[in-house]
Amino acid sequence: MMNLDVQSTVSLASYVGAGFCIGLGAIGAALGEGYTAGFACEGISQNTKKSGDIMKNMLVGQAVAESAAIFALVIAILLIFTDPGMVLTLLSASSAIGAGLCMGIGAIGSGIGSGFPAGQCCLGLSRQPAVSGKLTTNMLIGSAVCQTPAIFSMVVSLMLLFMDFSKLPLNPNWAALIGAGLSTGLAAIGSGMGGGMAAGSSCQGIARNPGTTGPVTTTMLIGQAVSQTPAIFGLLVSFILMFKGFPESTSLAAAMAPLAAGICMGFGGIGPGIGNGFTAQYAVTWVARNIEEAGALTRTMLVGQAVSQSTAIYAMVVSLVLVFVL
């Protein structure tokens, strides 16, 4: 094994991190934009006269989905070119990898999720061109909420890149920084997709029943808000891992504990995020179809989402035990 000096190791880690960052980050936005374009084609085939409006709407929706990939590109370029201007230690290498993984993985869910409302909006425009204003507004609101997990990931990546970790001892903290990246990045997958599912069905519902715009948007926002909670748990565990300076230790176990905490909360956020999205999706669809039952539907949605959230809470408990008790 060659003996690399610190600067080379950090550069090595930065380049690998940049690769993961944009490689993974490109997945979600492309999938979401493809979904949007597919439904735009279907919409144009059903209502050729409105093809100009549908195309414009498709491009706007795709631009919002693209933003997650742009965040990933920015972080990748920062990883390749920036000199953070601080004392480099081997910890900078692990924070570079953590930052790359965080933004790369975190962009997947938001990219896919933002594609759903845009696609349904294009389809809805073809069926009900008269409500294009409401549909576009709803699509933009829904997509914007859907981008929040990618924004959380970018915040954590920027913190990992630019915060000064040089005072911390190398041994457990190299794993804590990678765990911090994984925690937010992975949890963002579920929340991004879940928020998008709710937004998609809200655009579909408004196209079917334009009179129900108010309650549908409200239910969508409530459903999306609950759907974002796993990403917030992930963000919380990331902050704990970054800010709790783990004391020096020579054992491998002390390093595996924070890494395992990050993996646990990260993966643990995926399922509940998507599940909450399913629940919100059907609740919003049926608020649009049966407006009198909006109250009962919202209540049922919240109960269902709360039960679905339970495994995210188990994952957070196990993460916190790994960080604080062991």
Add this chain to the structure above:
Amino acid sequence: MEITGVDLMKAAAYLGAGIAMGLGAIGPGVGEGFVGGKACEAIGRKPNEAGLLTRTMLVGQAVSESTGIYSLVVALLLLFVV
């Protein structure tokens, strides 16, 4: 760093606990969410049956939760007993 037998066991146990609870949370999350969604659909179609439908939803979600509980148990075993 010196990696001894006990240390390696503990490191593997912690990593295993994290993977167990992490991956184990995916399935119940998606499954229970799907149940919740279909229950909302059913209540939208037949609001009069809201009580029965909510009960069915909760029973279904509880069964779906079982594998998540197995993961939690294994994670806790790995953390505290091994």
